[in-house]
Ligand SMILES: Nc1ncnc2c1ncn2[C@@H]1O[C@H](COP(=O)(O)OP(=O)(O)OP(=O)(O)O)[C@@H](O)[C@H]1O
């Protein structure tokens with residue numbers, strides 16, 4: 001008996017059978033999915049290097065430019081040290097804010113708006129594994145930018161870093177990144193659309209950075225403004241970075257660590273509960289939630 | 295066969311707008327159910343409730359015995375989806391994307407096998423951003439199958455596919471049915487549903503208006519054959535064993551339970567009068583005829 005071609009076609013090998021129930025039901029361990037997410041985010045980073053390039057280049061240009069316009073200046077407020085001693089760690093902290101906060105707000109909002117998060121949410125990928133992926137990529141960009149900024153400051157602009165200050169600097173960078181990241185995730189849930197991501201992120205970060213002595217030391221700052229800044233997450237981080245280049249250098253103070261941890265833990269908790277996978281602004285989300293309660 | 299998808303009196307409102315209004319149906323293991331309905335009928339809303347993406351306003355839904363909103367990773371591991379609207383990162387290649395998604399599951403399909411199933415072997419190394427619309431849709435399908443799911447929700451999986459790719463997709467879905475996968479599929483291609491579905495549910499304005507096998511859908515006129523011709527004469531048609539259906543322009547459509555007698559009555563009347571019944575045709579009603587009848591009026595809320 002010969003079968004017509006149409007039959008042969010329909011008899012083509014069926015795709016793999018689902019495994020007997022019982023085995024397929026067991027999800028993969030969430031932890032096992034995290035490395036794949038880091039790899040995924042790094043791939044995206046490598047394929048779209050422009051975003052992270054700006055994260056490195058803007059602080060670097062500011063470092064060089066600000067050093068060029070004030071070459072001979074020394075800083076009374078920091079015990080008479082050259083301005084580059086201030087600018088180098090300050091711009092390194094600016095780079096961490098870019099990598100940990102701005103990039104995260106923009107990246108998460110774009111992925112959400114394009115429906116990428118929505119598609120991932122239909123899989124067994126846990127929220128925290130997705131976030132670990134993003135954090136991993138941010139950490140690599142942040143570490144790279146800090147190394148470049150410090151390298152240029154030390155090698156070309158003759159900033160001095162005592163080797164005893166390095167562990168403190170590493171700790172400050174790590175804490176600063178974690179806190180920025182948690183705040184970045186929270187902030188992304190407030191951003192209504194891709195177009196708003198960058199303005200919202202910089203609109204929040206820059207004013208705080210200005211009063212937190214990220215761009216220039218402000219010894220004459222009003223006391224009340226100083227205490228507002230000290231309670232916000234940027235100043236304790238920037239000051240801890242800057243103190244590694246002070247003469248003599250010192251590390252992060254307990255007070256600074258306390259403020260940062262409070263922000264970090266608070267933001268992480270809020271992030272876990274408010275993380276959204278669906279596109280659209282918060283107002284639309286609320287309307288949706290209301291309608292689903294009715 | 296066990297029901298693995300159960301929908302009971304499902305209601306979903308968006309504000310004051312009721313998108314799904316008391317819908318009930320089920321899908322068994324190894325069954326393909328096609329969901330038809332005009333734009334805005336509530337198909338995607340129903341499927342997204344079943345996927346756990348949207349919370350229902352009322353009623354109960356169960357997928358593999360779980361509430362989809364609470365089934366968690368355990369349930370998601372066994373469910374494959376093609377969403378009507380979602381995104382995948384354009385910067386990754388097709389193979390990387392499939393590998394990423396397959397990595398979420400313990401029992402994953404090898405990337406090469408997934409690529410072959412959707413005929414995308416040649417595009418394996420291309421970035422998703424560089425694919426055509428239909429090719430991207432095939433990636434969506436490959437991702438749905440990456441899991442070796444027991445339940446598949448396919449929301450317009452073949453929209454934008456060329457005819458060959460569509461047929462290939464039908465083969466894949468038919469193959470999955472053979473292995474006991476439950477498939478809930480929406481489509482605007484009636485031929486697709488006719489070919490694939492064991493059962494069809496028709497939604498209209500948020501309600502389920504008909505349910506049944508694709509060739510005997512909707513009761514009532516199910517056995518009525520259709521006689522069509524163009525009216526190029528002014529004479530009134532004689533009474534006969536038929537019911538005249540609404541039709542556009544000069545086309546006349548008669549529905550009849552007794553085709554032989556009706557044809558005889560009609561043609562002898564025409565011969566006596568000397569009028570020509572242009573384009574005269576007798577046919578069994580298609581799924582499309584029944585579908586259009588069921589969903590007349592009230593499109594696009
Ligand atoms: N997020 C939303 N907010 C408000 N209304 C919505 C929302 N999503 C869908 N709707 C409305 O619900 C109704 C049903 O939409 P749904 O997407 O389920 O239709 P559908 O049957 O899938 O249509 P199509 O064939 O066009 O895909 C529509 O009238 C739509 O406007």
Ligand SMILES: [Mg+2]
Pocket residue numbers: 337338339378449
């Ligand atoms: Mg739809």
